[in-house]
Amino acid sequence: MDQNLLDPKNPSGPVTVRKLKTWVDRDLCIGAATCVAIAPKTFVLDSDAKAVFLDTTVEDTDETIIDAAKGCPVAAIIIEDEQGNRIFPK
Ligand code: SF4
Structure with a gap:
């Protein structure tokens, strides 16, 4: 992967960007890459x-x-907001 990770120690998050805390549940992720298509500056697939x-x-x-x-x-x-309220999925 020639792109740099936001947090190499927690590649799938949680990461906090502006006021949103976001992470990927690696057990659920099936590598469909829809997220990569929609947000290519945010997501990439790792070797798994x-x-x-x-x-x-x-x-x-x-x-x-x-x-x-x-x-x-x-x-x-x-995705959660700063107070830990769930934004998605509801
Ligand atoms: S869209 Fe695909 S690659 Fe992205 S988190 Fe969901 S299952 Fe994983």
Whole structure:
């Protein structure tokens, strides 16, 4: 992978970007890569075909990242606000 990870120690998060805490449930992720298509600056697949966060995540808007979560066929991308309220999936 020639792209840099946002957090190499926690490649699938949780990561906090602006006011959103986001992570990928690696047990759920099936590598469908819908998230990569919707938010290519945020997500890439690692060698296990699990979604991980790129260090360019901040270049995608909150809306784009939320859209990526909504587009995941198995709802493996989880997003909370600063207070720990679940934004997606509800
Ligand atoms: S869309 Fe969902 S299942 Fe597909 S790679 Fe992204 S997190 Fe994994």
